[in-house]
Amino acid sequence: MGTLDYTVATLGSHCALQLLKGAKDEGLRTLLVCEKKRLSLYKRFNFIDDIFSVDDTSDIASDRCIGRLRETNSILIPHGTLIAYMNSDQIERINIPIFGNKWILRWEADRDLKQKLMEESHLSVSKSIDSKNDIQGLCIVKLHGAAGGRGYFIAWNRESFERQALRLKDQKMISGEQDLFIQEYVLGVPAFLHFFYSPITKEIELMGADRRYESNVDGLGRIPAREQLSAELEMSYNVVGNIPIVLRESLLLSAYEMGESFVNTSKNLVPPGMNGPFCLEGVYDREGKFVTFEFSARIVAGTNLYVSGSPYSDLVYDEPMSMGRRIAREVKLAIEKNMIDKITS
Numbered sequence: 001m002g003t004l005d006y007t008v009a010t011l012g013s014h015c016a017l018q019l020l021k022g023a024k025d026e027g028l029r030t031l032l033v034c035e036k037k038r039l040s041l042y043k044r045f046n047f048i049d050d051i052f053s054v055d056d057t058s059d060i061a062s063d064r065c066i067g068r069l070r071e072t073n074s075i076l077i078p079h080g081t082l083i084a085y086m087n088s089d090q091i092e093r094i095n096i097p098i099f100g101n102k103w104i105l106r107w108e109a110d111r112d113l114k115q116k117l118m119e120e121s122h123l124s125v126s127k128s129i130d131s132k133n134d135i136q137g138l139c140i141v142k143l144h145g146a147a148g149g150r151g152y153f154i155a156w157n158r159e160s161f162e163r164q165a166l167r168l169k170d171q172k173m174i175s176g177e178q179d180l181f182i183q184e185y186v187l188g189v190p191a192f193l194h195f196f197y198s199p200i201t202k203e204i205e206l207m208g209a210d211r212r213y214e215s216n217v218d219g220l221g222r223i224p225a226r227e228q229l230s231a232e233l234e235m236s237y238n239v240v241g242n243i244p245i246v247l248r249e250s251l252l253l254s255a256y257e258m259g260e261s262f263v264n265t266s267k268n269l270v271p272p273g274m275n276g277p278f279c280l281e282g283v284y285d286r287e288g289k290f291v292t293f294e295f296s297a298r299i300v301a302g303t304n305l306y307v308s309g310s311p312y313s314d315l316v317y318d319e320p321m322s323m324g325r326r327i328a329r330e331v332k333l334a335i336e337k338n339m340i341d342k343i344t345s
């Protein structure tokens with residue numbers, strides 16, 4: 001089968017524009033599954049060949065939608081919105097090819113599995129704290145799942161934890177303290193490292209880096225300390241956008257090593273391993289050491305910065321290479337080599 005026999009499909013949100021633009025640039029057909037309320041946005045872009053409209057994001061798993069994806073011989077690209085609205089069981093049950101390794105998405109969603117994969121990859125990892133009684137020093141308290149940082153707070157002892165957990169419960173963001181995950185707070189500079197691993201070429205590529213612009217935590221520094229103290233402000237890490245980062249060149253070697261180690265470990269723990277795009281998320285501490293606090297086992301929205309390529313992809317490719325286009329290139333390569341099974345699950 002040739003390139004035009006396949007369609008690259010995704011859900012209308014997160015990084016859909018970049019994904020489908022990249023697919024079109026590589027000569028593939030494109031399909032967007034889109035909620036009705038978002039149609040007017042996506043209709044503006046002529047690189048989207050076909051739009052399948054649904055009432056709700058979760059309808060992507062409906063027979064009607066899966067039927068359309070099958071008819072068009074689609075490869076579905078998972079992203080943050082897909083995994084925010086579907087649980088691991090639902091994703092694993094989708095009966096059409098999903099780009100990358102869908103089994104590893106469960107390891108992203110489950111905090112314990114996530115911690116295990118990071119630790120066994122020999123990354124320096126921000127410690128998780130089992131009980132509020134063990135909080136000593138600064139901690140960040142997170143909601144489970146891809147919450148996009150909403151509702152996260154800082155605690156420094158049991159009392160500060162309980163007070164803020166109660167606030168979230170009052171706001172109906174959690175049902176109780178059991179919905180919270182406590183992690184050691186790492187002081188330094190947050191950075192999100194975007195990688196792509198090809199099971200065909202067996203090469204890892206660093207495609208870019210970003211930091212997030214988060215509300216309201218990134219606004220706190222605009223208020224003098226006196227007002228911060230007296231106003232009793234509530235904080236949150238709600239992602240509003242992304243800011244590009246170019247790493248010091250001396251940090252690049254260890255970035256590649258971390259990516260490689262993560263890929264190698266994932267081959268043993270979650271076969272066939274971390275194929276396709278992924279992101280290591282952490283903080284460079286004051287010694288310049290990267291302490292990982294999370295990973296995403298799929299494309300991250302920070303790659304939207306590099307629709308025209310990044311300072312790293314430009315070193316490898318003589319043409320603009322976004323993460324979306326890199327994914328489409330892998331699909332093309334797999335079609336040529338008759339290896340679609342290797343890049344999908």
Ligand code: ATP
Pocket residue numbers: 080126140142145146147148149150152183184185186187190212214237281283293294296
């Ligand atoms: P997503 O699922 O969209 O990737 P998330 O909900 O998992 O996001 P995180 O990436 O875990 O959220 O964290 C949100 C923000 O909180 C980060 O951008 C970073 O600023 C901060 N953060 C998270 N963990 C730590 C940590 N251990 N130490 C310091 N800051 C942290």
